[in-house]
Amino acid sequence: xxxWDVLARRREGDxxxxxxxxxxxxxxxxxxLVRETHFRHGEGKTYAVRRRGDEAIHERPDPTGIGGVIxxxxxxxxxxxxxxxxxxxxxxxxxxxxxxxxxxxxxxxxSREAAHG
Amino acid sequence: MTYEERREExxxxxxxxxxxxxxxxxxxxxRQAALKFIEMHANSEIMGCLPEREWIPRAPTxxxxxxxxxxxxxxxxxxQILYRVAEDLGKSREQMFDDLVNGRTKxxxxxxYPTESWGDVAVIGWLIDGAALVTQKALLDCSYAPYVRAMxxxxxxxxxxxxxxxxxxxxLVSGTDEQRQMFQDAVxxxxxxxxxxxxxxxxxxxxxxxxxxIKTKSNEELRQEFFTTYVxxxxxxxxxxxxxxLGFDEExxxxxWSDPGWDDFWQVVKGNGPRTKDRLDRRKAIWDNHAxxxxxFAGIPHAA
Numbered sequence: 001x002x003x004w005d006v007l008a009r010r011r012e013g014d015x016x017x018x019x020x021x022x023x024x025x026x027x028x029x030x031x032x033l034v035r036e037t038h039f040r041h042g043e044g045k046t047y048a049v050r051r052r053g054d055e056a057i058h059e060r061p062d063p064t065g066i067g068g069v070i071x072x073x074x075x076x077x078x079x080x081x082x083x084x085x086x087x088x089x090x091x092x093x094x095x096x097x098x099x100x101x102x103x104x105x106x107x108x109x110x111s112r113e114a115a116h117g
Numbered sequence: 118m119t120y121e122e123r124r125e126e127x128x129x130x131x132x133x134x135x136x137x138x139x140x141x142x143x144x145x146x147x148r149q150a151a152l153k154f155i156e157m158h159a160n161s162e163i164m165g166c167l168p169e170r171e172w173i174p175r176a177p178t179x180x181x182x183x184x185x186x187x188x189x190x191x192x193x194x195x196x197q198i199l200y201r202v203a204e205d206l207g208k209s210r211e212q213m214f215d216d217l218v219n220g221r222t223k224x225x226x227x228x229x230y231p232t233e234s235w236g237d238v239a240v241i242g243w244l245i246d247g248a249a250l251v252t253q254k255a256l257l258d259c260s261y262a263p264y265v266r267a268m269x270x271x272x273x274x275x276x277x278x279x280x281x282x283x284x285x286x287x288x289l290v291s292g293t294d295e296q297r298q299m300f301q302d303a304v305x306x307x308x309x310x311x312x313x314x315x316x317x318x319x320x321x322x323x324x325x326x327x328x329x330x331i332k333t334k335s336n337e338e339l340r341q342e343f344f345t346t347y348v349x350x351x352x353x354x355x356x357x358x359x360x361x362x363l364g365f366d367e368e369x370x371x372x373x374w375s376d377p378g379w380d381d382f383w384q385v386v387k388g389n390g391p392r393t394k395d396r397l398d399r400r401k402a403i404w405d406n407h408a409x410x411x412x413x414f415a416g417i418p419h420a421a
Contacts, residue, residue, distance in 0.1 A: 099355030
């Protein structure tokens with residue numbers, strides 16, 4: 001088993017950035033494992049691996065398809081768009097029904113800042 | 118240069134904000150502290166798959182089944198990434214798994230408890246993942262660079278999981294009275310394990326992880342951050358928290374909270390949690406059943 005360092009290009013024109021490593025017996029398996037563990041959500045334009053101790057960088061020959069099945073809403077942040085607005089709506093509903101719990105809390109702005117920190 | 122001098126120089130690098138790479142010289146105590154912490158994190162990711170996995174067959178809709186499956190897959194992926202980081206600190210993955218399934222190393226307290234309803238899945242997805250995200254975001258500034266790179270990847274996925282958890286929660290709190298009660302019951306059951314998740318209030322000057330910059334915030338700072346982010350949101354949707362003392366003290370600029378009692382916590386730490394044995398047995402069975410995969414990877418031919 002060998003250690004392969006994972007190199008990523010997040011955007012077109014970026015330099016390679018080390019983003020982790022995988023254990024794999026050969027290059028083909030290293031490429032497959034990197035796709036599954038580091039790029040499953042389509043993080044980046046392309047990637048490469050370099051066997052630890054070697055100089056040679058092996059770039060994924062065809063970067064299309066990185067991210068696997070990302071047409072599924074539950075694999076992407078935007079699959080849950082509107083959750084914040086829905087939460088506020090439930091808050092308003094609960095306020096109308098007198099069910100909001102009114103206990104000492106930080107000022108609203110500070111609470112929002114921490115939430116988005 | 119003596120060991121002590123190298124150690125001091127190393128500490129000065131950390132105090133100056135430098136990051137440490139796997140190939141750098143490091144004092145034994147730094148290596149041991151980082152390994153123990155990252156190994157425990159990896160163990161928690163792989164063990165954390167199990168409580169949610171139990172609900173995949175019982176998810177209420179196909180959409181929920183798919184999204185929960187994807188989340189469990191992500192958590193297993195986090196474990197793979199973290200075990201690789203830990204391996205570079207000098208311990209083999211086989212040894213880490215052997216130590217885990219035989220109870221010699223730890224995993225997070227919250228994964229030692231049963232999941233009794235779909236409300237528990239919402240609590241895990243929102244509040245427990247939220248607690249985890251508070252702690253994990255603080256690790257983005259850790260002194261060990263390979264761990265920071267892993268955390269960048271993991272935090273991005275955990276943010277997605279948080280959305281998933283919020284979505285589940287919203288469905289329950291805006292649903293029928295029974296659904297709201299299911300979520301409230303789950304919050305009541307999980308509140309104490311969540312308080313334990315952050316650990317007892319510790320003395321920052323005695324915390325070896327803070328000393329070496331592996332952790333960047335104390336248990337209490339993280340717990341306070343969790344309160345500020347999540348408690349007002351719970352109250353706003355009419356969900357109470359089983360702590361009569363919980364409230365923000367304007368004068369101190371901190372939340373007051375009740376001591377939850379730590380007996381359960383120490384029992385869990387000792388490996389005597391309500392589901393510790395079942396979960397470790399399950400993990401060992403999976404490890405044993407998948408031995409053939411490791412053998413193929415290692416190039417060992419199947420026995421005839």
